[in-house]
Amino acid sequence: MNLRDIHIGSFVKAKAEELEIPVARIMNFLNCTEAEIQEMYGQESMDTKKLLRWSKLLHFDFFRIYTGHLILYSPPLKTDRSIKIESSTLEFRKSVYTEEVKSFILNKILSKQMTTTEVLTKYKIPKTTLYKWIKKV
Structure with missing residues (x-):
């Protein structure tokens, strides 16, 4: 799996083919036409709402692909130890490695x-x- 250049449509298509999900079921679940499905397969990026629906349908967390990319290719965070960031809304799990x-x-x-x-x-x-x-x- 190439995590540097992500083409999410091809990952979605590969997973749908692997699970042998009928096109009729996909059309019904996503409420779209077959042409729209083929168009999504060709997209390099996808709306998060659509990607969430695909994740639910195919029982696969496609967002982890992006997480893996961030872990491997984002620049390290330069922090000033004197600045303390406090956030009550965000907490990260210890194990983020897929x-x-x-x-x-x-x-x-x-x-x-x-x-x-x-x-x-x-x-x-x-x-x-x-x-x-x-x-x-």
Whole structure:
């Protein structure tokens, strides 16, 4: 799975084909025509409301693809330790690494494209987390 260049329509199409969902069921669930479905398959990006409906229909969290992209390719946050951000509305889970991200990182290490030190530096993954992943392989 290529997490650098995301073409969400192709991911949706692949999952629908994998699950062999009939077009009639998709049309009924999304309340659209077959031509509109084919158009969505060709879209590089998609409205979040539509993507949420696809996620429900196909029982797959397509938003995790974008999360994986953010983890791997967004620049590290530069924080000033003297500034304390308090938010009562946002809380993040400890484990935000999807299986796709884990396999991507492990593939880089096992194929010797990157060393563990390079991975730790580039992707800012905690050392203990990375070594736990490697130990499970």
